[in-house]
Amino acid sequence: MPTLLERRGLMFVLSSPSGAGKTTLSHMLLEAEKGVEMSVSVTTRKPRPGERDHVDYHFIDAAEFQSRAATGALLEWAEVFGNHYGTPRDPVDLALAGGRDVLFDIDWQGTRQLKASRPADLVTVFILPPSAAALRERLLKRAQDSAGVVGERMAKATSEISHWAEYDYIIVNDDLAASLVAIRSILAAERLKRERRIGALSALVKRLDLELTKVTAKP
């Protein structure tokens, strides 16, 4: 049984243009990693068919959104396609303090705000599509998006992609299984970083020092 040291949870951001596979990969990651929980955003946009309140999003109205933003209850927020999106602060703080990691499916605007407020806890991953054709194909497969929305999202993709260089890690998603392996490797490595486990490691080293003093003092 490997020695699992106590650590503070980390904030794991996945960003990409719509259609690059971010949402699918998020669900796969949550399925594979039980120590990770999803940050459920609040949004003022209407639910798409199949979306569940408090699971995919907390659907709230514009007045409620403004109130939460004004009282500091949101860690970050952004406007996309005329709708507002934001991250509730309390569930994130609870998870991190309990050593659980939090997954964020947010765009570059939200990522920038998290980086400004929580740089030490943050790990950011940008997912690129292998080609524009692959991106278009995935958007067209989403039956709920009208042809107009697909065109709008394709046009927006260039703008979103232009922020790739603000991220720590880049994954080119042409194979979902390989991309999931890549994401899990990043998560595993980040959990092993010294800076996330200073307290527990200091305690372990102190114990080793004491033990070594005793052992080497033996005749």
Added chain:
Amino acid sequence: MPTLLERRGLMFVLSSPSGAGKTTLSHMLLEAEKGVEMSVSVTTRKPRPGERDHVDYHFIDAAEFQSRAATGALLEWAEVFGNHYGTPRDPVDLALAGGRDVLFDIDWQGTRQLKASRPADLVTVFILPPSAAALRERLLKRAQDSAGVVGERMAKATSEISHWAEYDYIIVNDDLAASLVAIRSILAAERLKRERRIGALSALVKRLDLELTKVTAKP
């Protein structure tokens, strides 16, 4: 087939006190990862039974060592237990330029020198034993070390361990298989870092931009 982008190789350092499993883990990593090659150090110490010249070390005399150090042919060097150890520069530069990773089995002194000269290419991992008893047991299993050498290495362990906080990642090695998985995750994650693939990623994003312009310009 996942999109493998060209990248510069990285310098992957494994350090630990003698007996924490570093050499065993290095061999396991080389076996598992064909894209990684070992940096073979030069040393003035005498070969232990079973050690092969030019495989485990390049065994050279003190005059040859001084000459190499003086002409800049060594990336780093250090004295340990009265013997000199150093890393030949040319094989490392060749490997990195060819996109291959180089594994270093060196101590904190060598790691400090590499960090000073090559910070961008460097990834450092420190391996801690789970307990002093485990460390002692592994040292005693090494039939070639005399009882006196074991005692000397145990005493030295405290000093080596005191440098743990200079490393990027820390692994507590109480299970070799789990530690190998951890090391491979770190390697996989570091290869996905944006900063190691700026050239190839910039080219990919440029191509995506062009494709997106064409696709969204369609009627």
